[in-house]
Amino acid sequence: MRYSHLLLAMPLAFGLYACGGDSPTHPHDQVPVSSDATGPGPLPASSADGGIIPPQSSAAVAPATVSLAANANIANATALYATWKARWIMTLQDEKTGGSTLNYDLFEGPRAKELLTAKMGAFHTNPARVVWDGGNKNQCALTGMSSWKGTSLTAALANKLGCTVSEGIGYGMLIAYFHGDKELFDALWAYNIIARDNNNNGLMPWELLSFSATVSTAAALDADLDVATALILASRKWQNPLYLNDAVALIASIKNKGLNPNNLLIRPGDTWANKDVYNLSYLSPAALRLFAEVDPTGGWDAILAANYAYMINIQNAGAVPLFPDWSNAAGQPADPKNGSAANTYMLFDKESVRIPWRIAWDYYWYQSAESQQILTAMANFISTATANNPASLPSTSYNYSTGALSTSQTAGEHYIGMYCLMGFGVNPTWHNACFDYFTQKVQAYQAVGYTGTYFKEILTIMYSTLMNGGFVKI
Template sequence: MIRSLLLFFLLLSACSKQPSPAQKSWQAFKQEFISIEGRVIDNGNKGISHSEGQGYGLLFAVYFNDQKTFATLWDWSVTHLQTRNDYLFSWQYTPNQGVTDVNNASDGDILIAWALLQAAQRWHNSSYQQAANNILRDIRNKLIKNWQGHKIIMPAEQGFITQPGKLTINLSYWVFPALQEFARVDKSPLWQKLINSGLYLFNTAEFGQWQLPADWLQLDDKITLSSERPPVFGYEAIRIPLYLSWANLLPSEKRKQFLAYAQASQNQLGYLSPKANLLNNSFAEYPANAGFISTYQLIAQKPIGLANISQNKDYYSHSLELLAFIAQQQSIAQ
């Protein structure tokens, strides 16, 4: 009898130490996309690394309480990307060449600063707090423009102004939960103004049959589709409802518009398409990847399953899937 009870408790203990599907997902992400040096590898983009990928990796590491991986990712980011004359990050690193574009990507800077603030709080690390403060200062000073009374996040410090007063923007660079965190820790009123401007743009930039935002927008006298980019809702714009859901800022009426798009795609093609032309309402005729589908599960307020995530071998798809999962967990907890 005693031996049976002992065996039972040993088995119970072993079972309790089994990693969750989410932890397995993080382990798979590390194994597949993070080098031993701490470089997040975008295998769908010729193996380059970029500030966005480093930001995602840092966010995941904080969420899964992985201090060692966070430190490795941060050290690589500082050494190889934070090489400008400010605290922003060069956006692109190419293997065997180094930095191949010193211009920043504003979403990458925002993601990294947000991850640092979370790490500083979770692990009581003041150096991470100071590093975040430095990045926030340069975001405030270098990446913000005014447009018709609204504060606008430029995609980068250089470029994206086609004519005086005509701006090209990417609304998925408004990482709403990050901006909420910045507003809590930084005294500047800018962050709430950016949240307000992002909501205004989101509620105004409605195109096509399903009234969706485009991957890229143009701000001139009014908000239009970018004249220099494809007129599509796709893998960039899908992050807009993801971040809004994360921040508990996605209105039910707008949620219905995204779900109407998904239903129309399913009815016409038999699967969820990841892209729609907002001029002629046509779908890309191939199925969305797992990350895009997970984001739609988040929008639909359905549980996001991660059981098969280890089979997700695309960097961006896997990132979207983890982002959607964490967004769902944290938005529920708020």
């Protein structure tokens, strides 16, 4: 590791600060990626065609269980879920009641009735979506809608809340599942089914206008991994084979269009076949393990091993044991060239904020050697950098290549939760202190408006649910 020198510079580094956006980025633009990004250099263990040679993925370190924080309480997440659901779930009937004049044939026409009946066993009359606050007047206008659940909508707000992104549906289905909310789960599933019918590859378009139209037909693979995972889990919890049938169909589409066949790495989307760039926050080890269970001949163990090997090589090569938001097959930070991360692709930032959650989830359920190794390195770094004081967490992101703090803002409860999850099960001293700090911040948080809070709040409820014991394995 090359980060011991940072501890001496920490007081100066923590003084850096700049305003930064809070919305996620999405791989929807069809722009080729150049190979001029700089980074720590090529990684070891590469095959002749540039693919990673994976080690054998371990099933588990030991049959031990992972302990929650001393003050973990599922009531924390339950209360937060009620607040999140009230703020961010909009149904088709909500929009009609609020005066929307959008055309809803996409979700109410003959094709919708046929498709939902075939997939769900019956037509769903009131699908739901997770509201995204990153839209603009040109693409996300809720035409004619003047109120929502009794709250008056300004024209500007109605123009921002009309769109939904696929990651929100994937997160939403997982959150609804882990909180036992079958009604919401099915309503979001109905939305996903119709949306996927508008992508030629059987995946979900990354952005849609309400229940009315697609804004982009290209997919973002993290959403499809999460939706398939949620469906597999739902089939076990609620004993409905229709969930599993749809999951298997979606898994086939993921394998067909979501993987690089040369190195088995997960692509950012179905339109990235000619682009040498990857997003490690899309890797969901728990998902790939579940895929292997329901599709035992699909090669998912090898896919998981390849992606974990890629991730570990990148972590070991960095100036700090973290990750860049975007990287190429050689493991170097790389600009995705889609307008989302020209200045942040080398940072542990708005994409990588999801990595500790996905790895901690894998460790919680499977205690894999890879997840333990990755979490331990991250936890040891951040606990040392802060002297085990979560109040000293930085408000800007680390530069993977240099180890210095950037000027990109990473303040917020979701970033605190990210750092807490680094110690989940592997560093109880850090995790307990950070969990208590996270809980206090979440309880004190006062949501204001609907601009720049979708991403923070949906990740905060997800992280809270995991850390408070809501991710019950079936």
